[in-house]
Amino acid sequence: MSSTTNQDTDLNLDEDEVIQDWSDISKIQNDNPILSIPKRGEKDYEPDGTDIQELMLYRAKKAMFDTLENSVRGSTVKSQVKGYYIPDKHVAMLPHAKGNFVQTMGETDKDGTLWLHFFEFLYLAERGTITPYWKAYGDNVELPLSIEDLYSYFKNQKEMDNFSIYAHLKRLGFIVRSSDQYIITKYNISFYPPLDFKSKTIGSMRNIVHRITSSFTSTGISLFNGIIFSHWHFYLKRYKSSPEIYESLNKLITHQKIPHSxxxxxxxxxxxxxxxxxxxxxxxxxxxxxxxxxxxxxxxxxxxxxxxxxxxxxxxxxxxxxxxxxxxxxxxxxxxxxxxxxxxxxxxxxxxxxxxxxxxxxxxxxxxxxxxxxxxxxxxxxxxxxxxNKKKTPRKxxxxxxxxxxxxxxxxxxxxxxxxxxxxxxxxxxxEADFGSENVWYVPPPNGIVARPNQNGRNKNKHRNTQRKEDKQSKK
Structure with a gap:
């Protein structure tokens, strides 16, 4: 009866809410490479003060520690990838890099050596992909490093923050590359074409013209503001509709022009x-x-x-x-x-x-x-x-x-x-939104006709009903 109830509770609980039972796995011999961890019961979230609960907790801890102590742990020498931290350059190198991480991380030189940024090196060391070593550039002496040693090599708080963000995004599955730090060569990826001498001169002339025209527009706006806030404005200007009022109010507020193309x-x-x-x-x-x-x-x-x-x-x-x-x-x-x-x-x-x-x-x-x-x-x-070849359906x-x-x-x-x-x-x-150029207060209807959705729906229903009546009469 207890085993069935335990199975029912396991089905209702999530994977991380089910406690692991190490008592059976600790009895298995170490020569068995395929091990499965059984599950049991519900968690005790709070102590109840009884000796039974303390005894169960002690036995569970002892079984787990015995299993971890007697199990064979380590990495295979053939699949081990060594990474060397170069303190002078604050980068790392992998002479014989292998794995899927080579496709998205680091830069490879002509000799086939993979050079990594320090945050990439620490990320791979944390997940166990590489074994970190300390090595001076051009020297054959190598010293093993721990994760604690690698954390002590951060230059400042900014670099530690960047590593935390990098590791978080990499665990989510994104491809993350540094924007301004390069080791070997700088691969410039840009949406903007390179500038030559002709385009630079044309751009500088356009900039001068833009500054002159912007000064005139700012002067015009200031003059308009001085006039519209005076009582003389209402003697000179007569507003006949609401859009005219809103268009005048729009000129009172200056806004930055945002690129739209x-x-x-x-x-x-x-x-x-x-x-x-x-x-x-x-x-x-x-x-x-x-x-x-x-x-x-x-x-x-x-x-x-x-x-x-x-x-x-x-x-x-x-x-x-x-x-x-x-x-x-x-x-x-x-x-x-x-x-x-x-x-x-x-x-x-x-x-x-x-x-x-x-x-x-x-x-x-x-x-x-x-x-x-x-x-x-x-x-x-x-x-x-x-x-x-595939015909794409046009979007509505x-x-x-x-x-x-x-x-x-x-x-x-x-x-x-x-x-x-x-x-x-x-x-x-x-x-970056553009509220200045958007007509958010009033949208003029096409051809001056205001059509409400309810009225349109009623008109369509009336048209359908009359059409059905005409069809019935024609059939008769």
Whole structure:
């Protein structure tokens, strides 16, 4: 009777709520490689003060400790991967790297040695993928390191925060790469084309014209504000409808122009470097580029990231929540798959608008696939052919007011602010909305006709009823 009740309780409980019974497994000989841990009963969440409960707890602990003490533990020498920490460069190297992590982590040199950032090295050591060693660069002496030793090599609190965020995102399954730290070569992935001398001169001239025109617009707004707040304005202007009032009120409030297209994004990005007033602080900058899980990911020629992360520790005295100017600088420095331009799943579009080291990504992929010596699996080309052959059903266009609500809710550009609070990580999405150019107070109806949904529904029902009556009469 007790065994059936125990089985029933096991079915109702979750996996982590069921207590493990080590008493039977401790009796099994160590030469049996396949072991299964049996389960039993319910948990005792609070002590009841009885000796029976203390005895059961003692026996369970002793069985677990005996099992762990007598079991054969360790790693196979053949599958062991050694990693060496280089203190002079604060990086790590793996002379004989093997495993799936090589596809998304570190950089490989010409000799086949994998170089890792320190946070990547510590992450692999924590999960048991590599065995860490200390080794001076160019020296043959190697010393084994523990996880505690690796934690003592952090340079500052910022680096420790970045590791916590990196490890958290990696455990969730994302592909995470550093945005500004490079070991061997700097692979520049950008949505923006490289600037030559001609484009720089044109951009500087446009910047001068923009500053002159913006001064005139600001002067015009200030004059308008001075006139509309005076009593003379009502003698000069007569409002005949509500939209005229709202349009006049809209001119009272100044707002920043937000890029809505590819040309606007690239024009603003070219002028960021020339504006010294928007300098990004060292404490707040983009820390990581994040990609969704992708089996065809290539770390040498990657796609644009899906997200970008900025690290912020609220417990550090010299850090504060980003100000308005800092947020503007961060928005202008973003470089990822902007969702308001095109969906991230459209591979063809992003290949045509992504630059790897100043070269169009589409040209790089064509050169790699058509090279006679390079016999790689052309998974991306196969995906292209399948996408062309499959007829995509066109998406239904949403009504204008629904599109406006989505634009105001999701914004245009956005990044993830990783907030560290005493070791607890919280992610906040900071997006850039445009309330200045959105007509949120009044939407004029088409052709001056106001149609209510209830009335339209009633009219449709009346039309259907009359049509049915006419059909019945024609049949008779």
């Amino acid at each position: 590819i040309s606007d994004l690239r024009y603003e990005h070219n002028n960021v470097k020339e504006q010294s007033s928007y300098s990004t602080p060292t404490s707040l900058k983009i820390s990581f580029n994040i990609w969704k899980p992708n089996p065809t990911f290539k770390k040498k020629y990657p796609e644009l990231p899906d997200y970008q992360v900025v690290t912020y520790n609220k417990n550090v005295s010299n850090q504060s929540f980003p100000t308005y100017n800092e947020l503007r600088t961060l928005f202008k420095s973003l470089d990822y798959k902007f969702n308001f331009i095109e969906d991230s799943s459209n591979v063809d579009f992003w290949n045509k608008n992504t630059y790897n080291n100043g070269i169009l990504r589409e040209n790089i992929l064509d050169e790699l696939t058509n090279h006679p010596r390079n016999k790689i699996k052309n998974t991306e080309q196969v995906g292209k052919k399948q996408s062309v 266009e949403l009504p204008p007011h629904i599109q406006q609500l989505k634009r105001l809710k999701n914004g245009y550009r956005s990044f993830l602010l990783a907030i560290m609070d005493n070791g607890i990580i919280s992610f906040a999405k900071i997006s």
